[in-house]
Amino acid sequence: MIIAELTITPLGEGTSVSKFVKEAFKAIRATGLKIELTPMSTVVEASSIDDIFRAVKLGEEAMLKLGAKRIIIDIKIDHRLDKDATMESKKRAVMEE
Amino acid sequence: MIIAELTITPLGEGTSVSKFVKEAFKAIRATGLKIELTPMSTVVEASSIDDIFRAVKLGEEAMLKLGAKRIIIDIKIDHRLDKDATMESKKRAVMEE
Amino acid sequence: MIIAELTITPLGEGTSVSKFVKEAFKAIRATGLKIELTPMSTVVEASSIDDIFRAVKLGEEAMLKLGAKRIIIDIKIDHRLDKDATMESKKRAVMEE
Amino acid sequence: MIIAELTITPLGEGTSVSKFVKEAFKAIRATGLKIELTPMSTVVEASSIDDIFRAVKLGEEAMLKLGAKRIIIDIKIDHRLDKDATMESKKRAVMEE
Numbered sequence: 001m002i003i004a005e006l007t008i009t010p011l012g013e014g015t016s017v018s019k020f021v022k023e024a025f026k027a028i029r030a031t032g033l034k035i036e037l038t039p040m041s042t043v044v045e046a047s048s049i050d051d052i053f054r055a056v057k058l059g060e061e062a063m064l065k066l067g068a069k070r071i072i073i074d075i076k077i078d079h080r081l082d083k084d085a086t087m088e089s090k091k092r093a094v095m096e097e
Numbered sequence: 098m099i100i101a102e103l104t105i106t107p108l109g110e111g112t113s114v115s116k117f118v119k120e121a122f123k124a125i126r127a128t129g130l131k132i133e134l135t136p137m138s139t140v141v142e143a144s145s146i147d148d149i150f151r152a153v154k155l156g157e158e159a160m161l162k163l164g165a166k167r168i169i170i171d172i173k174i175d176h177r178l179d180k181d182a183t184m185e186s187k188k189r190a191v192m193e194e
Numbered sequence: 195m196i197i198a199e200l201t202i203t204p205l206g207e208g209t210s211v212s213k214f215v216k217e218a219f220k221a222i223r224a225t226g227l228k229i230e231l232t233p234m235s236t237v238v239e240a241s242s243i244d245d246i247f248r249a250v251k252l253g254e255e256a257m258l259k260l261g262a263k264r265i266i267i268d269i270k271i272d273h274r275l276d277k278d279a280t281m282e283s284k285k286r287a288v289m290e291e
Numbered sequence: 292m293i294i295a296e297l298t299i300t301p302l303g304e305g306t307s308v309s310k311f312v313k314e315a316f317k318a319i320r321a322t323g324l325k326i327e328l329t330p331m332s333t334v335v336e337a338s339s340i341d342d343i344f345r346a347v348k349l350g351e352e353a354m355l356k357l358g359a360k361r362i363i364i365d366i367k368i369d370h371r372l373d374k375d376a377t378m379e380s381k382k383r384a385v386m387e388e
Contacts, residue, residue: 005137007173012276015179015303015361018190025191037191038135039184040102040173045136049254053247060243060273069276070306074173074365076104076137077267079254082112087136093115094122094134109209109373112264146351150344157340157370166373167209171268174364176351179303199331201367209373212384219385231385232329233378234296234367239330268367270298270331276306281330287309288316288328
């Protein structure tokens with residue numbers, strides 16, 4: 001699987017942006033992809049980079065609909081081909097003694 | 098509080114780096130700061146940026162001790178002064194209906 | 195315009211990855227988009243997020259062709275709708291006295 | 292040398308933040324470290340991670356002085372021990388045919 005960490009931030013909408021982040025999170029969740037909300041981003045697990053990019057665009061569109069005029073998007077993708085890494089296996093590999 | 102998302106990656110140690118990430122995670126956890134492991138990073142909550150940077154250096158040192166010869170560090174810091182944001186309050190603000 | 199900062203890094207190919215980065219850079223340059231190489235990334239200017247994502251995929255494919263088995267992609271996108279920002283206008287705004 | 296890519300963004304100061312970025316850039320430049328402005332960040336070359344972190348704090352302080360109430364800091368550090376990489380050598384390695 002391909003795992004990505006997404007942060008979508010509206011600039012110019014005050015210091016509190018949770019109204020925007022909430023709508024973007026809902027749009028990403030609605031894709032049906034496996035996701036995990038963290039205090040700094042949303043982690044997404046997908047079978048293709050296109051699915052990741054589609055989720056990002058849906059998240060951004062949700063913010064644009066709320067009137068955002070400038071959006072900063074941060075995406076970090078971990079694409080592993082030699083092993084089927086998942087969100088769970090990556091965390092387990094760090095936590096296992 | 099100041100919240101930071103840290104990813105420390107050794108380059109040149111093969112495709113599987115969990116041995117290194119595990120030691121860095123342990124070093125960061127030993128700081129006693131509140132932390133959360135995600136599939137892509139470790140989120141840390143601290144009262145100063147110096148505490149964040151100290152945790153990063155401890156994590157990197159743990160990898161250097163294992164012999165890493167090149168390390169990529171990604172840090173994203175959310176420093177909010179108008180409200181005492183925490184890891185929990187940031188997630189709650191997104192999850193609340 | 196939409197401006198993006200791209201860093202594509204192969205994991206597991208030794209500490210020196212310039213052979214991979216060079217091929218990815220050539221593939222991104224071949225898109226014809228306006229680009230700027232920095233010591234840490236390639237900055238790209240495009241009229242749509244799809245163009246940015248297409249350039250990223252071409253860069254990654256170039257590394258996959260060289261045999262990379264794990265690839266970390268970092269993308270930071272600045273999408274401004276209230277003003278036509280360009281790579282030059284963003285730098286000028288910072289450098290102007 | 293250690294090379295880092297820094298982006299310091301004030302949240303809540305409108306869509307145009309160049310007034311803040313300019314002051315942060317000046318503060319980082321005043322450290323005397325070798326720097327390069329890109330359309331998305333400032334790249335810094337230093338002999339220690341402490342120098343990088345000091346530059347980041349000076350940049351943030353410049354924005355706080357202007358009244359910023361929430362600041363997002365992105366730092367990507369490339370720390371190579373097996374070779375003395377510089378900003379120039381990294382770019383040359385990609386551009387050389």
